[in-house]
Amino acid sequence: MTEQVWVKSSYSGGQGNCVEWAPSRVVATGAVPVRDSKDPHGPALRFDVSAWSAFVAGVKAGDFGA
Incomplete structure (x- = not known):
């Protein structure tokens, strides 16, 4: 799965703690x-x-806290 384009979450912080899909x-x-x-x-x-x-x-609804 290395050839596809990965998109970073818009909710990711600036510290590099990011989820990509x-x-x-x-x-x-x-x-x-x-x-x-x-x-x-x-x-x-x-x-x-x-x-x-x-x-x-x-x-998006904030169900998981900060």
Whole structure:
């Protein structure tokens, strides 16, 4: 999973604590690949699209605190 374009979360802080995802892979695999931007060659987690969408909605709603 090193050839796709990774997108950094708009909620990521300036300290490098970032989550990245590869939107191009969602269409190809039906799953959302997510990785830690500090370890771009490390493993990526894959989430079901509906689970990832629910997580993102929860983040936007502030369900997980600061």
